[in-house]
Amino acid sequence: MSASAAANRDLPSIYHKAGSLRAERRWALWSAYISLIFAAIIMLAPPVYMLMTSLKTSAEIADQLNSTPWWVYSPTLENYAALIGNEMFRGFFWNSVKVTVLVVAVTMVISVLAAFALGRMRFWGSQALATGVFLTYLIPDTLLFIPLYQIVGSLGLLNSAWGLVLVYPTLTVPFCTWIMIGYFASIPKELDEAALIDGANWMQMLWKIFIPVALPGIIAATIFAFTVSWAAFVYPTAFITTPEEMPMTIGVVSQLIRGDTFAWGQLMAGALLAALPPVIVYAFLMDYYIAGLTAGATKG
Amino acid sequence: MAQVSIRKVVKAYEGGVQAVKGIDLEIADHEFVVLVGPSGCGKSTTLRMIAGLEEITSGEIAIGGTVVNDIPPRDRDIAMVFQNYALYPHMSVFDNMAFGLTLRKFPKDEIKRRVDNAARILDITPLLDRKPKALSGGQRQRVAMGRAIVRDPKVFLFDEPLSNLDAKLRVQMRTEIKKVHQAVKTTTVYVTHDQVEAMTLADRVVVMNHGVIEQVGPPQELYHRPVTRFVAGFIGSPAMNFIPARVENGSGALRLNLPNGIVLPVPADRTQRYAAAAGKEMIFGIRPEHLTEPKNLDRDNIATFDLTPEVIEPMGMETLVHLWLQGAEVCSRIDPTTPAEPGRPLQVAADLNHMHLIDPQTGRVL
Amino acid sequence: MADGATLAIAQQGAPSGSSLKRFARRRSTIAFVMTLPLLLVIGGLVAWPAGYAIWLSMLNRRMNTFIGLGNFEILLDSETFRMVIFQSVFFAVTAVILKALIGFWLAHMLHHIPTKGQRKWRGMLLVPWVIPPALSTLGWWWMFDPSYSSINWLLNVFAVPSVPWLGEPWWARISVIIVNVWYGAPFFMIMYLAALKSVPEQLYEAAAIDGASSWQRLRYVTLPMMRNIISITVLFSLIVTFANYDIVRVLTNGGPRDLTHVFASYAFQVGILAGNIPRGAAVSLFMFPILAVIAFFVLRGINRRNKEEM
Numbered sequence: 001m002s003a004s005a006a007a008n009r010d011l012p013s014i015y016h017k018a019g020s021l022r023a024e025r026r027w028a029l030w031s032a033y034i035s036l037i038f039a040a041i042i043m044l045a046p047p048v049y050m051l052m053t054s055l056k057t058s059a060e061i062a063d064q065l066n067s068t069p070w071w072v073y074s075p076t077l078e079n080y081a082a083l084i085g086n087e088m089f090r091g092f093f094w095n096s097v098k099v100t101v102l103v104v105a106v107t108m109v110i111s112v113l114a115a116f117a118l119g120r121m122r123f124w125g126s127q128a129l130a131t132g133v134f135l136t137y138l139i140p141d142t143l144l145f146i147p148l149y150q151i152v153g154s155l156g157l158l159n160s161a162w163g164l165v166l167v168y169p170t171l172t173v174p175f176c177t178w179i180m181i182g183y184f185a186s187i188p189k190e191l192d193e194a195a196l197i198d199g200a201n202w203m204q205m206l207w208k209i210f211i212p213v214a215l216p217g218i219i220a221a222t223i224f225a226f227t228v229s230w231a232a233f234v235y236p237t238a239f240i241t242t243p244e245e246m247p248m249t250i251g252v253v254s255q256l257i258r259g260d261t262f263a264w265g266q267l268m269a270g271a272l273l274a275a276l277p278p279v280i281v282y283a284f285l286m287d288y289y290i291a292g293l294t295a296g297a298t299k300g
Numbered sequence: 301m302a303q304v305s306i307r308k309v310v311k312a313y314e315g316g317v318q319a320v321k322g323i324d325l326e327i328a329d330h331e332f333v334v335l336v337g338p339s340g341c342g343k344s345t346t347l348r349m350i351a352g353l354e355e356i357t358s359g360e361i362a363i364g365g366t367v368v369n370d371i372p373p374r375d376r377d378i379a380m381v382f383q384n385y386a387l388y389p390h391m392s393v394f395d396n397m398a399f400g401l402t403l404r405k406f407p408k409d410e411i412k413r414r415v416d417n418a419a420r421i422l423d424i425t426p427l428l429d430r431k432p433k434a435l436s437g438g439q440r441q442r443v444a445m446g447r448a449i450v451r452d453p454k455v456f457l458f459d460e461p462l463s464n465l466d467a468k469l470r471v472q473m474r475t476e477i478k479k480v481h482q483a484v485k486t487t488t489v490y491v492t493h494d495q496v497e498a499m500t501l502a503d504r505v506v507v508m509n510h511g512v513i514e515q516v517g518p519p520q521e522l523y524h525r526p527v528t529r530f531v532a533g534f535i536g537s538p539a540m541n542f543i544p545a546r547v548e549n550g551s552g553a554l555r556l557n558l559p560n561g562i563v564l565p566v567p568a569d570r571t572q573r574y575a576a577a578a579g580k581e582m583i584f585g586i587r588p589e590h591l592t593e594p595k596n597l598d599r600d601n602i603a604t605f606d607l608t609p610e611v612i613e614p615m616g617m618e619t620l621v622h623l624w625l626q627g628a629e630v631c632s633r634i635d636p637t638t639p640a641e642p643g644r645p646l647q648v649a650a651d652l653n654h655m656h657l658i659d660p661q662t663g664r665v666l
Numbered sequence: 667m668a669d670g671a672t673l674a675i676a677q678q679g680a681p682s683g684s685s686l687k688r689f690a691r692r693r694s695t696i697a698f699v700m701t702l703p704l705l706l707v708i709g710g711l712v713a714w715p716a717g718y719a720i721w722l723s724m725l726n727r728r729m730n731t732f733i734g735l736g737n738f739e740i741l742l743d744s745e746t747f748r749m750v751i752f753q754s755v756f757f758a759v760t761a762v763i764l765k766a767l768i769g770f771w772l773a774h775m776l777h778h779i780p781t782k783g784q785r786k787w788r789g790m791l792l793v794p795w796v797i798p799p800a801l802s803t804l805g806w807w808w809m810f811d812p813s814y815s816s817i818n819w820l821l822n823v824f825a826v827p828s829v830p831w832l833g834e835p836w837w838a839r840i841s842v843i844i845v846n847v848w849y850g851a852p853f854f855m856i857m858y859l860a861a862l863k864s865v866p867e868q869l870y871e872a873a874a875i876d877g878a879s880s881w882q883r884l885r886y887v888t889l890p891m892m893r894n895i896i897s898i899t900v901l902f903s904l905i906v907t908f909a910n911y912d913i914v915r916v917l918t919n920g921g922p923r924d925l926t927h928v929f930a931s932y933a934f935q936v937g938i939l940a941g942n943i944p945r946g947a948a949v950s951l952f953m954f955p956i957l958a959v960i961a962f963f964v965l966r967g968i969n970r971r972n973k974e975e976m
Contacts, residue, residue, distance in 0.1 A: 024880070028778050028880070029778065029779065031775070032775040032776075032778040032779050033779065035771065035772070035775040036772070036775055036776065036779070036787050036791070039768075039772055039775075039791060040787070040790050040791060042848070043790065043791050043793060043794050043848070043852065044790060044793060046794070046802055046805040046806055046809060046848070047793060047794075047797060047802065047805065049805060049808075049809060049816055050802075050804075050805040050808070053808060061814070064814065064816075065813075065814060065819060068819070069814070069816035069819050070816060070819075070820075109703070110703040110704050110707060111704070113700040113701070113703065113704075114700060114701045114703065114704035116700060117696075117697035117698070117700035117701045118697075118701060121693055121694075121696070121697035121700075122697075123693070123694040123697045123698065124694065126697070126701075129701065129705075131965070132708065133704070133708070134965075135961060135965075136708050136712050136713075138905055138957065138960075138961045138964065139712060139716065139957070140905060140906065140908075140909030140930075140953070140957070141909070141911075142909040142910075142911050142929070142930035142933065142934075142950060142953070143716070143719070143909065143950050143951070143953055143954065143957070144711075144712065144715050144716065144719070145933075145934075145938075145950075146719060146722065146933060146937045146938070146943060146946045146947045146950055147715035147716070147718040147719040147722060147947065148711070148715050149937070149938065149943070150718070150722065150943065151714075151715060151718070166711075167711060169707050169711065170707065170711045170712055173704065173707050173708075174708070174712075177704060202693065202696050227796070227798075230798065231798030231799065231800070231801075233798070233799070233800040233911065233912045233915075234911050234912070234930070234934075237911075237915070237934070238934065238938050249798055249800045249801060250800075252800075252801060252804070253800055253801075253804065253915075253916055264808055264811075264814075267804060267808070268804070268805065268808065271801040271802075271804045271805060272801075274798070274801050275796075275797045275798055275801045275802070278796055278797070278798065279793075279796055279797065282792075282793075282796040283789075286785075286789055286792075289796075290788075290792070290856055293853070293856055293857075294856060294857060294860040
């Protein structure tokens with residue numbers, strides 16, 4: 001009896017609580033959506049504005065403050081056509097492709113082999129070496145480019161895409177090795193014991209078991225190596241001086257900027273075209289991209 | 301087919317911790333031996349030394365008469381089933397089972413014949429094209445066993461293979477493992493912490509504790525004639541009751557003085573055996589099923605006394621009664637029709653034909 | 667029969683000593699060979715250049731005389747370089763704090779909306795991180811253009827006067843920070859979101875039943891659970907932001923009047939463009955102690971977390 005009375009007394013406050021809970025939830029949801037819309041506008045405004053500019057004629061750009069700069073009144077593809085027709089620009093593209101493909105291939109071979117050895121084979125000093133790999137990742141390219149400039153120069157590779165292929169692995173290998181160690185470590189140890197009993201040697205174990213099982217990690221690492229090589233800026237800026245050897249990033253920044261104000265349309269078109277490959281990779285492989293991004297820190 | 305000999309095997313880790321402290325064990329051809337014990341008792345380490353996954357610190361292990369201490373796992377001709385199955389997630393069931401044969405360069409049709417045969421034994425033929433992810437726990441377990449069977453090895457090694465299954469499936473797979481063993485008759489070493497599994501599967505059970513073997517023997521022998529207090533307590537569920545008792549000599553017969561003023565006469569045929577214990581503090585051991593409601597009272601050596609139930613657990617075919625006795629937790633197994641309720645004294649009968657007397661100093665059963 | 671065969675093999679093997687040990691030794695050898703390319707990259711392209719940088723920094727301009735710490739003294743005496751130190755620290759600290767706060771806010775908001783929609787929003791919000799920064803900064807440069815600025819146009823619409831974004835030192839510094847925050851905040855968001863998702867739902871339920879308000883849940887459940895990821899992400903970002911080159915190079919190129927240079931862009935200016943390699947090396951080496959301190963904290967955080975996991 002007393003129990004039911006107490007329950008009755010509590011009822012109104014429970015209902016009140018429930019009502020405020022629902023209101024609180026709704027408010028949280030609205031504030032979340034408003035923040036996200038606001039953030040999305042800011043995050044997407046620069047690329048959208050670049051796209052608009054790239055679709056404008058020089059005349060429209062010169063006149064844009066009199067109407068609105070955030071809209072295209074007479075869209076044209078002439079900026080893109082001009083770039084694609086431009087041999088130098090196509091050269092930038094091929095240089096980027098060449099360097100990136102080579103660097104990604106070299107990186108993946110080096111880091112998968114090393115990560116397997118460090119993560120699964122456990123030999124003397126492997127633990128310290130894994131930490132060393134991580135430390136290397138903390139050394140930025142802007143600390144190394146001056147001595148590397150001297151070293152690459154003494155090898156006669158300044159102003160050559162080969163010089164870039166030589167130094168880009170400093171950007172990619174440590175992180176890729178690090179995330180591959182994490183992926184390999186997450187595979188249960190019974191799996192290699194089973195393979196050992198089944199009669200596999202180390203190379204068979206790596207090739208037939210570990211690479212297929214860690215495939216998501218390998219894709220994530222490959223994407224990382226690709227985006228980093230494609231976006232690299234410090235090394236090509238320092239080492240490459242002639243347009244024939246320039247990759248995309250430095251090519252667009254250094255060669256498309258002219259005194260002539262009205263080349264903005266072409267500059268923006270060039271920047272967007274140069275940014276396209278990583279954006280496409282991101283659009284199609286977003287989950288792997290994000291997995292690679294977060295693996296580095298959550299694994300370590 | 302082969303026997304396995306373990307001679308004076310020691311496993312010491314860095315820092316001198318000994319996981320296995322010099323054990324001897326002979327496993328006959330076709331035999332099914334279960335290593336059982338609490339976690340950290342060295343049973344898994346022993347199994348992994350047989351497999352070649354752990355180095356042997358000293359002593360030797362022979363499979364089929366060949367000392368294998370220095371032979372890598374792949375050349376020992378053994379197959380192992382792991383607790384988490386260790387199926388290769390990217391391969392189909394067929395490829396999982398065929399992997400060991402493929403690496404050993406068996407001809408294609410021979411591989412297919414063996415895999416099909418194993419699949420038939422294990423009843424997994426319809427699953428051969430699936431990936432492990434698409435299988436239930438029990439099916440994965442079967443595949444893991446299939447992977448062992450196709451190899452037709454000298455020895456099967458099982459490392460707690462049923463621990464990841466739910467209770468019902470575990471019982472089912474237990475029968476399955478026994479069936480497979482009866483079909484292929486391969487020498488088997490099986491590790492588990494579950495004494496029921498050990499009892500049901502084994503030809504011989506090896507009870508291990510703290511890196512040493514406590515007792516080896518057929519399940520019934522371990523159950524009825526444990527040689528140490530550890531084995532007595534470990535085998536059987538609910539566990540044997542251990543009650544402190546003082547052994548007293550009175551005119552040619554021995555008596556046990558239990559707490560609560562209970563006095564039990566030692567059966568005459570055991571007087572000789574327990575003579576040395578006279579006048580000492582001992583531990584009286586009796587299994588719950590030998591401490592029941594009064595019945596068979598016309599037989600020899602049945603003693604009755606009253607105890608107060610604290611908790612009553614009806615199990616269906618029997619009822620477990622936890623009784624209060626000073627200094628000991630006592631469990632009795634009674635017929636469910638016997639009326640019992642907490643707090644009301646219950647008359648129980650102890651069947652002293654099945655009693656044990658343990659020396660608390662040495663831990664040995666007299 | 668089969669037994670006999672293996673027996674024979676084993677007896678052949680036995681006299682040559684422990685083949686399991688040999689097996690283990692071979693494993694180490696194979697492992698070492700597999701790590702060798704990595705060692706070459708780290709040794710030849712990171713460790714050796716880092717040491718070489720120290721040697722370089724102690725030479726004179728023509729690189730024929732050892733002048734000890736001369737370059738460092740000259741740098742510390744120069745007004746411009748002291749400005750570079752100030753600007754680097756100011757830039758990195760402000761940008762990282764803003765990135766961390768905005769990233770946390772966005773992650774939290776993203777975590778609140780139904781899971782179905784999260785992917786879409788996450789996809790949109792991460793776009794700044796995906797575009798190579800040198801290229802997106804070009805877009806910002808154009809948006810900050812003194813005569814055609816589209817941002818000023820928007821400000822004018824709301825009757826706010828135009829801002830001299832890149833023309834005036836403090837505004838130029840703010841511009842650089844804005845671009846860096848725009849580029850980096852999504853990364854923080856992704857990291858925090860992953861951390862938020864790893865907090866078990868039951869903890870929140872338990873806290874709610876214990877009577878915690880949403881703010882208390884954030885304070886006593888979310889933040890402690892995320893502490894490690896937050897600190898590691900912040901330290902990482904500090905390193906990357908300190909060493910930033912792309913944004914400053916494209917947006918201001920150090921101007922106006924060398925007032926927005928950070929270590930990296932100034933090292934480039936002095937070492938490569940002005941051709942004083944040793945002094946450029948000295949400039950970039952100033953980053954080293956700061957990075958070492960941060961690296962120490964990162965490693966400590968990782969070690970501590972590994973211990974917790976064990």
